[in-house]
Amino acid sequence: xxxxxxxxxxxxxxxxxxxxxxxxxxxxxxxxxxxxxxxxxxxxxxxxxxxxxxxxxxxxxxxxxxxxxxxxxxxxxxxxxxxxxxxxxxxxxxxxxxxxxxxxxxxxxxxxxxxxxxxxxxxxxxxxxxxxxxxxxxxxxxxxxxxxxxxxxxxxxxxxxxxxxxxxxxxxxxxxxxxxxxxxxxxxxxxxxxxxxxxxxxxxxxxxxxxxxxxxxxxxxxxxxxxxxxxxxxxxxxxxxxxxxxxxxxxxxxxxxxxxxxxxxxxxxxxxxxxxxx
Amino acid sequence: xxxxxxxxxxxxxxxxxxxxxxxxxxxxxxxxxxxxxxxxxxxxxxxxxxxxxxxxxxxxxxxxxxxxxxxxxxxxxxxxxxxxxxxxxxxxxxxxxxxxxxxxxxxxxxxxxxxxxxxxxxxxxxxxxxxxxxxxxxxxxxxxxxxxxxxxxxxxxxxxxxxxxxxxxxxxxxxxxxxxxxxxxxxxxxxxxxxxxxxxxxxxxxxxxxxxxxxxxxxxxxxxxxxxxxxxxxxxxxxxxxxxxxxxxxxxxxxxxxxxxxxxxxxxxxxxxxxxxxxxxxxxxxxxxxxxxxxxxxxxxxxxxxxxxxxxxxxxxxxxxxxxxxxxxxxxxxxxxxxxxxxxxxxxxxxxxxxxxxxxxxx
Ligand SMILES: Nc1ncnc2c1ncn2[C@@H]1O[C@H](COP(=O)(O)OP(=O)(O)OP(=O)(O)O)[C@@H](O)[C@H]1O
Ligand SMILES: [Mg+2]
Numbered sequence: 001x002x003x004x005x006x007x008x009x010x011x012x013x014x015x016x017x018x019x020x021x022x023x024x025x026x027x028x029x030x031x032x033x034x035x036x037x038x039x040x041x042x043x044x045x046x047x048x049x050x051x052x053x054x055x056x057x058x059x060x061x062x063x064x065x066x067x068x069x070x071x072x073x074x075x076x077x078x079x080x081x082x083x084x085x086x087x088x089x090x091x092x093x094x095x096x097x098x099x100x101x102x103x104x105x106x107x108x109x110x111x112x113x114x115x116x117x118x119x120x121x122x123x124x125x126x127x128x129x130x131x132x133x134x135x136x137x138x139x140x141x142x143x144x145x146x147x148x149x150x151x152x153x154x155x156x157x158x159x160x161x162x163x164x165x166x167x168x169x170x171x172x173x174x175x176x177x178x179x180x181x182x183x184x185x186x187x188x189x190x191x192x193x194x195x196x197x198x199x200x201x202x203x204x205x206x207x208x209x210x211x212x213x214x215x216x217x218x219x220x221x222x223x224x225x226x227x228x229x230x231x232x233x234x235x236x237x238x239x240x241x242x243x244x245x246x247x248x249x250x251x252x253x254x255x256x257x258x259x260x261x262x263x264x265x266x267x268x269x270x271x272x273x274x275x276x277x278x
Numbered sequence: 279x280x281x282x283x284x285x286x287x288x289x290x291x292x293x294x295x296x297x298x299x300x301x302x303x304x305x306x307x308x309x310x311x312x313x314x315x316x317x318x319x320x321x322x323x324x325x326x327x328x329x330x331x332x333x334x335x336x337x338x339x340x341x342x343x344x345x346x347x348x349x350x351x352x353x354x355x356x357x358x359x360x361x362x363x364x365x366x367x368x369x370x371x372x373x374x375x376x377x378x379x380x381x382x383x384x385x386x387x388x389x390x391x392x393x394x395x396x397x398x399x400x401x402x403x404x405x406x407x408x409x410x411x412x413x414x415x416x417x418x419x420x421x422x423x424x425x426x427x428x429x430x431x432x433x434x435x436x437x438x439x440x441x442x443x444x445x446x447x448x449x450x451x452x453x454x455x456x457x458x459x460x461x462x463x464x465x466x467x468x469x470x471x472x473x474x475x476x477x478x479x480x481x482x483x484x485x486x487x488x489x490x491x492x493x494x495x496x497x498x499x500x501x502x503x504x505x506x507x508x509x510x511x512x513x514x515x516x517x518x519x520x521x522x523x524x525x526x527x528x529x530x531x532x533x534x535x536x537x538x539x540x541x542x543x544x545x546x547x548x549x550x551x552x553x554x555x556x557x558x559x560x561x562x563x564x565x566x567x568x569x570x571x572x573x574x575x576x577x578x579x580x581x582x583x584x585x586x587x588x589x590x591x592x593x594x595x596x597x598x599x600x601x602x603x604x605x606x607x608x609x610x611x612x613x614x615x616x617x618x619x620x621x622x623x624x625x626x627x628x629x630x631x632x633x634x635x636x637x638x639x640x641x
Contacts, residue, residue, distance in 0.1 A: 169363035172330050177377035177428075178351040191367045 033247035058244030071230035079208040082147035086204050090155035098163040116153035120213050142218045147208045155200040162196030227253040280341050280431035280464050281306050287336035296322040298488040309465045311479030319488040320468040356425035357434040362417045364409040371405040374424045395423045415446045435467040484508050506637040517561045518604045536600040541576040549641045559632040567606035570623035578621040583614050
């Protein structure tokens with residue numbers, strides 16, 4: 001009994017705690033930094049792991065002296081629209097590739113995946129040209145349109161795997177029952193793939209929320225920046241790092257993603273394991 | 279009310295010829311069973327009738343109308359799948375009502391029909407449950423219920439009982455048969471289990487490697503198999519086969535094989551006379567190999583018992599003649615013991631002869 005307990009401690013809980021520590025420490029660091037004054041931050045004699053004189057100045061500075069509210073709104077706007085756009089496209093694409101089996105569906109599936117493999121650091125140059133031509137440079141719409149370029153391949157592949165796990169007979173039965181292909185899709189496939197769709201949605205939302213490179217290159221007006229870009233470009237002035245507000249902003253910006261995750265976590269886990277229990 | 283006709287039906291999956299030149303005419307209200315070993319093309323044939331699989335060549339008629347190009351929903355058929363394919367996110371009621379709702383039946387009629395079907399199948403109390411909360415047998419009933427509410431012209435069943443335990447399978451066999459009597463609808467039923475085929479079908483179609491082997495009533499297939507494959511496939515335990523030589527001697531025609539010699543009855547001998555070859559395959563069913571009290575020349579064979587399989591009402595004897603194994607049926611009172619000698623007296627009137635060349639029945 002106790003031997004088993006010790007074994008469990010060493011093999012399971014110990015690694016888990018080490019892992020958790022590494023994972024959560026940055027958040028702790030952000031949290032304490034958010035409540036420290038500059039004087040405290042730069043005083044090397046104090047123990048850096050604790051707050052000694054809590055202050056709200058950082059929070060005030062973030063909201064008063066920067067456009068943090070505005071950036072958060074922008075990020076939401078872009079992330080939600082890009083997610084909806086990508087999900088709609090991926091749902092149809094994944095279903096068509098997986099089930100309609102039209103001529104060339106296999107190669108198309110693979111080429112979509114290759115599209116995903118091209119790094120944004122290369123892609124942003126040609127994409128910039130396109131954005132110029134469409135006259136949406138320095139507008140949030142550029143991001144809404146660009147994010148699906150990496151979200152759609154990702155979501156499509158995730159959903160293809162999920163659709164594959166839905167028994168074909170179920171759809172065939174519905175078709176014999178009198179349903180058209182579209183109705184089978186809405187009434188049978190989508191409800192059954194809901195956990196997978198949620199996973200794809202959460203992923204898409206998180207990826208767009210955290211996206212940095214495109215947001216940095218395509219947006220230059222301060223009022224149109226997204227939170228990750230806004231924080232860094234406006235709170236790192238020259239070589240002066242405003243650590244306090246920077247960390248406060250980072251902490252607050254990760255809240256929505258954390259909320260989305262915790263809200264959908266059950267579905268999310270079910271979606272990842274691809275488990276379609278009948 | 280529907281006659282189903284298949285004409286020179288072919289289905290190729292690339293190199294695989296799943297169904298070859300399949301002809302079949304199914305009269306209205308008939309219960310037809312497609313039976314054959316795994317991979318012989320039964321499911322493929324059924325799916326072509328349902329419209330779920332494109333036809334490589336040939337025609338399918340339902341009620342004298344070619345349906346080759348008709349989508350499944352317009353063929354007025356219902357299909358029960360092996361894994362039931364119930365919609366997991368809908369209740370039993372919604373599952374059964376789905377097809378009717380799509381066809382825009384009035385609410386009251388849908389309710390009426392579902393209730394009726396639920397009563398027939400004894401699933402009235404389950405209507406509000408989700409499929410997850412049902413046992414295998416209950417799911418099976420719901421799947422059948424979903425098919426019958428639509429009152430289609432033809433029912434297609436693809437091994438609907440294979441996921442049930444043995445006892446339930448026997449019970450559902452009877453129920454499906456009763457259901458057919460009651461609904462009087464054409465049924466095409468696929469199974470690989472010959473017992474199921476024999477007990478349920480008005481008419482059985484035996485298939486092998488995509489080819490139709492024989493069509494006929496259960497007992498016709500049993501007593502007059504068209505070839506060695508059908509003879510061995512229908513009936514359990516299977517028919518015994520041996521190769522032998524025909525000897526025309528004084529006193530008639532004899533069959534010489536592995537150390538014993540049997541006199542062939544006059545009527546069969548007359549039919550065999552015109553057969554040009556000397557070597558044949560002959561088959562005899564276990565129940566046509568009764569024990570004999572003592573050796574009779576040209577009528578009994580001497581065997582050594584290997585294993586006894588007592589079933590209660592009968593005992594199967596696994597015996598050996600030389601190197602060949604045979605199965606014989608004996609009365610429960612048999613005195614046979616393993617490793618002892620025994621005489622069997624074949625009922626020669628019931629023996630079947632097959633050509634060695636193409637394994638077809640000789641007459
Ligand atoms: N979609 C497909 N693609 C390629 N080959 C197929 C396909 N469906 C069936 N086949 C092949 O066609 C042949 C007949 O298959 P079918 O499913 O009709 O057999 P079956 O008689 O129903 O067997 P079982 O008793 O195992 O269900 C098999 O050799 C199978 O491998
Ligand atoms: Mg099959």
